[in-house]
Every structure is written in C-alpha cells, then in structure tokens.
Amino acid sequence: MTSNTSNLNIRVDKDIKNQAEVFFGTMGLTMSAAVNIFLRQSLIQGKIPFELKSDPFYSASNMKALKQALQELKDGKVVSKTLDELKAMEK
Numbered sequence: 260m261t262s263n264t265s266n267l268n269i270r271v272d273k274d275i276k277n278q279a280e281v282f283f284g285t286m287g288l289t290m291s292a293a294v295n296i297f298l299r300q301s302l303i304q305g306k307i308p309f310e311l312k313s314d315p316f317y318s319a320s321n322m323k324a325l326k327q328a329l330q331e332l333k334d335g336k337v338v339s340k341t342l343d344e345l346k347a348m349e350k
Contacts, residue, residue, distance in 0.1 A: 267294070276290070279293070
C-alpha cells in the first residue's frame, strides 16, 4: 500500500512556529493539519483564503516620521512633560 502524501519542508521563524503550534493546538489541530487546511482552502477558493494587508506601521510616511523623530531625539529636540502637565493640556 502506498501513501498519497508528500513531505513539505518550509523555513519559519522559530518563535512564530512555536506560537502557531500553541494557537492551533487550542483548536485541536496539528501544524500539519493547519497547513493542509490553508492549502485546501487556497485551491477551493482559487486565492489566498484571507485578505493580505500591509501593516500601516511600516508605511513609507510612518517610517519617514519615525526617522525624523529619532533624529530629533538624537539632536536633543525633546519636550518633556509630566503626566499632570499632559492632563492639564487636555483642558
């Protein structure tokens, strides 16, 4: 009797793999079962079975703002306020 399965080797960040194993385990799934579900749904739907979105944190405009803020910090252009001072600004 021959098996109708094949091995699939993929490289995944170790922390992501561990988190995914725990997550899928809470649903009673192995990593292999979860990957099989993903692959089958991709084929059934004819697309990746979820919407792919970029994280707005990594947008070009935000990266530019973060670099500018870091440069201002390095240049000593920092405003320091206490929590009480910030609360007073809300009024």
